[in-house]
Amino acid sequence: MRWVDYESPSTVQEAISLLSGEKKANMLAGGTDVLVQLRAGRGDANLIVDVKNIPELNEMTLDPGQGLTLGAAVPCYKIYGDAGIGKAYPGLIDCASLIGGIQIQGRASIGGNLCNAAPSADSIPMLIAYGVTATIASADGTREVAAEDFCSGPGRNVLQPGEMLVSMHFPLPKANSGARYLRFIPRNEMDIAVAGSGVSIVINDGVFESARIALASVAPIPLFIKDAGEALQGQPVNDASIAKASALAKAAAKPITDMRGTIEYRKHLCEVLTRRALNDAVRRAKGEQV
Amino acid sequence: MQVKTRVETTINGEQVEFLCEPRQSLLECLRDIVGLTGTKEGCNDGNCGACTVMFDGRIVTSCLVLGVEANGREINTVEGVAEGSALHEIQKAFLQGAALQCGICTPGFIMAAKALLDQEPNPSEERIRFWLANNLCRCTGYDKIIRSVQDAAAKMQETNA
Numbered sequence: 001m002r003w004v005d006y007e008s009p010s011t012v013q014e015a016i017s018l019l020s021g022e023k024k025a026n027m028l029a030g031g032t033d034v035l036v037q038l039r040a041g042r043g044d045a046n047l048i049v050d051v052k053n054i055p056e057l058n059e060m061t062l063d064p065g066q067g068l069t070l071g072a073a074v075p076c077y078k079i080y081g082d083a084g085i086g087k088a089y090p091g092l093i094d095c096a097s098l099i100g101g102i103q104i105q106g107r108a109s110i111g112g113n114l115c116n117a118a119p120s121a122d123s124i125p126m127l128i129a130y131g132v133t134a135t136i137a138s139a140d141g142t143r144e145v146a147a148e149d150f151c152s153g154p155g156r157n158v159l160q161p162g163e164m165l166v167s168m169h170f171p172l173p174k175a176n177s178g179a180r181y182l183r184f185i186p187r188n189e190m191d192i193a194v195a196g197s198g199v200s201i202v203i204n205d206g207v208f209e210s211a212r213i214a215l216a217s218v219a220p221i222p223l224f225i226k227d228a229g230e231a232l233q234g235q236p237v238n239d240a241s242i243a244k245a246s247a248l249a250k251a252a253a254k255p256i257t258d259m260r261g262t263i264e265y266r267k268h269l270c271e272v273l274t275r276r277a278l279n280d281a282v283r284r285a286k287g288e289q290v
Numbered sequence: 291m292q293v294k295t296r297v298e299t300t301i302n303g304e305q306v307e308f309l310c311e312p313r314q315s316l317l318e319c320l321r322d323i324v325g326l327t328g329t330k331e332g333c334n335d336g337n338c339g340a341c342t343v344m345f346d347g348r349i350v351t352s353c354l355v356l357g358v359e360a361n362g363r364e365i366n367t368v369e370g371v372a373e374g375s376a377l378h379e380i381q382k383a384f385l386q387g388a389a390l391q392c393g394i395c396t397p398g399f400i401m402a403a404k405a406l407l408d409q410e411p412n413p414s415e416e417r418i419r420f421w422l423a424n425n426l427c428r429c430t431g432y433d434k435i436i437r438s439v440q441d442a443a444a445k446m447q448e449t450n451a
Contacts, residue, residue: 003292006312006358028356035315035354036335048312050359077348101424102402103339106348107355189423190337 008050020162023047029073030107033116068170072111091179095123117151124222125198125214126181138163148224177202178285180277194261195269199277208232218253246275299360302370310357317341319357328368339425342398368397380442387438391429
């Protein structure tokens with residue numbers, strides 16, 4: 001790795017001034033992506049700004065009236081170790097417990113997964129399905145960006161120079177809601193998604209009240225499939241409704257053929273994973289263990 | 291100006307001070323500066339788990355931690371697992387079960403397995419395999435490692451019973 005300086009600010013303001021300074025800065029949370037990239041010679045950073053000592057980035061507050069505020073640097077193990085979050089946001093637990101292995105989960109953060117903006121990122125489809133908004137801070141104040149608008153290309157996001165992700169806000173889950181993230185990998189653990197599907201639903205009296213569906217690894221960015229979710233709205237909770245939404249997810253996927261899978265295979269996976277994720281989410285909405 | 295950073299940390303219960311470059315990983319600092327070469331480098335990008343150490347009570351791949359991040363933290367390495375010349379039950383089980391050939395992955399497996407058994411004394415085989423998914427071994431085919439962890443768990447439970 002070429003020479004880099006290291007700073008560990010304790011406030012958002014200090015971090016922003018470092019990010020806006022003369023040096024080209026990379027933010028460090030868990031480091032499980034950024035240190036690998038720096039070591040591979042990617043980018044031109046000469047300053048690492050470790051954001052783990054900033055209180056706002058370590059926040060993990062489940063407010064019964066407001067929902068969940070998740071600081072950008074909170075590592076995965078803290079998320080799946082919290083029973084309250086597990087009950088309220090089981091789809092988030094799905095992601096936090098399948099990114100990397102135990103060692104990676106001891107460091108890696110959902111905020112880092114979002115900022116890294118990999119098309120295959122396991123948590124981003126679920127953030128989109130949950131309707132998460134990201135809070136971004138800069139010298140001018142803060143702004144909010146919806147999860148589906150955060151990534152702008154493979155490894156690229158909407159953060160401008162001098163901006164940083166502070167936290168993510170998850171809306172309060174409604175009654176009779178359920179969520180699920182499923183991915184396909186050729187191994188049992190520790191691999192990059194060939195395809196993934198994150199869904200979040202609300203059911204009311206045997207009918208889908210609302211649904212949001214997003215896919216991983218089938219487009220340059222994690223893909224929000226708005227029409228697949230909308231197609232479920234007002235439809236009875238049954239196989240036919242779920243099959244229709246899954247077919248729309250398949251139709252919207254725009255994968256490439258690479259070492260992990262072909263276009264045809266990935267599109268097929270989108271249908272299968274979305275169908276299974278919706279079925280699991282329905283079971284969770286009914287209070288069943290999945 | 292390129293200035294080295296002074297790091298004060300605790301390694302295997304002892305206060306340790308060292309100077310490192312901010313770009314150096316904890317793995318490099320442990321091996322090349324502190325001289326604790328028990329922790330091994332495999333892939334150097336977080337995939338293989340050979341460099342697994344405890345960092346404030348959690349296992350991490352030390353290649354993906356900067357040495358400067360160790361300031362004020364508590365590190366435990368494979369050198370601290372045995373008590374003097376008395377091997378830990380996991381180490382004994384690995385020897386008796388022939389759970390290693392070349393041995394490069396072994397310190398990482400020992401650290402990861404110890405972290406599991408310290409918090410879950412009687413894990414299922416599936417749980418052990420899941421927990422150790424971040425540790426790669428190209429010699430044994432894993433079965434001997436899994437069985438040795440199971441044997442160590444049984445022994446540790448006997449001792450604690």
